[in-house]
Amino acid sequence: MNDTAHTPISTTDDRFGDVSVHLAGQESLVVEGEQIPRVTLDRTPGSEREDHIAIGTRDPEQLTMTIDGRQVKLDPAKGKLSRRSYRVDVEHEGTAYRLVPDSIPSSRLTRDGIHVGDFSSDGDGRVIAEWREDAEVEPLDASVGYALAAAFGTGAQPMWMMAIDAVSTALP
Template sequence: MYVQIDLDGPAGTLRVHGQGLPTVELVRAPGAGPDTHTPIGTRKAALLALSVDGEPAVIRPARGRLLRRSYRVDVRTDGVRYRLVPCGYTESRLTRDGRRIGILTCSGDARVIDEWDGEPTPRDLAVGTALAAAFGTGAAPWWETLGDIVGEMIP
């Protein structure tokens, strides 16, 4: 299935669509200056609006700090819970209602590489692709991040 990803990070807009897929749109609030670490420009839920197939959805990105889990992004749409959470340096695990359905990789360039545990539904594919493109995937382990912080503090 062909997936089209239209990401404009500076403007804070993302649109994922394709034949047979629900359209997923994520928009950063107008006037909200983008951060430099997140492709969509923010991890603040209050500054983001998500819709799936034209219906509003709830999105809750975590703050993105020391632990890989702190980079998770939760979405609730049409009674389904999705979570994208880093599971390696470059990849993140996508779950639906707590069950792993795939591994996604995106370095923030709006190109998503996906590996599914089975046949994803069109909604799985569209939502997972949108989350990976909007927030990137992967994270360093906490001990490596902590080492980098300590290294920065030593002259």
């Protein structure tokens, strides 16, 4: 990770004002802002890490996520061939969130199955959120969306492109 990963990155969200994303290496992530709940995501110290994942792992056993200090259920999928395999699910007080890639650069955030916004991030702490005009977006939506996008990145190639890459890599 580069040095900017240790400096909080601030962005101005269209609905929620200033949002700060602080990614401390691949160890921890904090998302906060004046109008949104604070979210932390920590990787177990000493656990195996993968360089291409900002938080270092997709293993739910090695990750702890809290919202305003209360632990939530975090379940990132393994990330294999399909875009859906890169989804990340969060459950908080009976509300189900899912961030799932829907194009090469971005991912869709749903709350209880309703599409509330789209996120883009390269995994360097910089996150862009675009909220759906027809959705009632809540402050917690922003907290969860920014945290998941920053920690796991967004977007994925379609399965057919991944298959072509796999075949071309296997050929001499």
